[in-house]
Amino acid sequence: MVTYYKAHAVADALEVLGRKDVDARALLGGTDLLVGLDDRLDSAPGVVVDLKGLADETPLAVEDSGVRIGLTVTMADLVANPTVAAWYPALVQAAGVVGSVAIRNRATVVGNICNASPASDTAPALLVHGANVRIASADGERVVPISEFFVAPRVTTCGRGELVTAVELPRPVPGTGSAFQRLTRRWGVDLATVSVAAAVHGDGRIQLGLGAVAPTPLLVDLPAGTDLADRAVLDPVLDEALAVATPISDIRAAADYRTAMVRELAARALQAALDSTRRTQA
DSSP states (O other): OOEEEEOSSHHHHHHHHTOTTOOEEEESSOTTHHHHHHHOGGGOOSEEEEOTTOTTOOOEEEETTEEEEETTOBHHHHHHOHHHHHHOHHHHHHHTTSSOHHHHTTOBHHHHHHTTOTTOSHHHHHHHTTOEEEEEETTEEEEEEGGGTEEETTEESOOTTOEEEEEEEEOOOTTOEEEEEEEOSSTTTSOOSEEEEEEEOTTSOEEEEEESSSSSOEEEEEOTTOOTTOHHHHHHHHHHHGGGOOOOOOSSOOHHHHHHHHHHHHHHHHHHHHHHHHHHHO
């Protein structure tokens, strides 16, 4: 039997999540957790801690230095925010293809990364945008770069008694552009077969975030100054950079198909990111 507990403050939630005699899980949008409860009743948590009514939660804060995405911020919230759309195009594009409209109105960004699916839509974009994850516990807070947050499929660095309270994004360097590309079997409701986020930063860095091609989402750096518009130059660079991908064969695609498509989607995402830098500079 699963017990429902509604938390009214972060400290309240941490107290329940930290109890050594209780197997507790946090509930936000519930688009992953509630489905999992139906599928795995034998291993269901003893307590589900509802975080949607926290009185001390700041959902979405935009400042000069960047954006703070709080616990309850949904995919739809991101898509609707004009500043987030202008600063982090890849993230908004990724959030805009998560599930259906109904799911985007419930699914949260924090919940999406804490689920730690290798095929998470927002993770590749958060990687290239240099996100940090703020984690609270009874002992205080710590901040982890999202590149160190994912440990294994369905496993993060967030331990027992800890709670992710926010995802923080630095404001992009002027001249930065980004884009997101995803391949699925069925548009809208299926998990990504392959996904790629690309960022061409104003300080010269070129980065790719890869989804569904390894046990965890990957961040890849390309050599600064690579001619992204010339496929004869770009393709061998991608061949070397994407060698870190270790895709598997499953119901959605064969490994060799994923290998081929991650290369193609990376080239498309990089071109789209380059085009977006030109638009911002126009």
